[in-house]
Amino acid sequence: MRFLINGREFDHHRIDTRVQLGTTEDWEIVNLGDMDHPFHVHTNSFQILDSAGHPLPAWKDVVLVPARSRRRIRTLFEDFTGLAVYHCHILDHEDLGMMGTLEFTAQGA
Numbered sequence: 001m002r003f004l005i006n007g008r009e010f011d012h013h014r015i016d017t018r019v020q021l022g023t024t025e026d027w028e029i030v031n032l033g034d035m036d037h038p039f040h041v042h043t044n045s046f047q048i049l050d051s052a053g054h055p056l057p058a059w060k061d062v063v064l065v066p067a068r069s070r071r072r073i074r075t076l077f078e079d080f081t082g083l084a085v086y087h088c089h090i091l092d093h094e095d096l097g098m099m100g101t102l103e104f105t106a107q108g109a
């Protein structure tokens with residue numbers, strides 16, 4: 001069994017996602033598999049969006065994405081520059097590759 005994000009196993013030499021400080025992004029986390037995955041992002045909290053696309057009034061760092069479902073989150077990148085990761089919060093899944101790298105850069109960098 002393989003545990004991937006966007007079809008790839010974790011590789012700390014690769015940057016998977018690049019974002020810029022001062023921006024806000026909506027991400028859709030799609031789970032095509034038969035297992036639930038709690039998706040966890042380091043550094044910046046996010047708001048979970050409801051089915052109408054409205055943010056729920058709470059800041060989270062984990063969202064459960066049940067099997068064969070999708071969840072949308074809204075996150076803003078305020079002050080940290082550098083590298084972080086996002087990953088499944090089930091340790092076995094993370095260890096088997098379900099993690100990606102996230103690079104924050106200042107605007108104009």
Ligand SMILES: [Cu+2]
Pocket residue numbers: 036037038088089090093094098
């Ligand atoms: Cu998982």
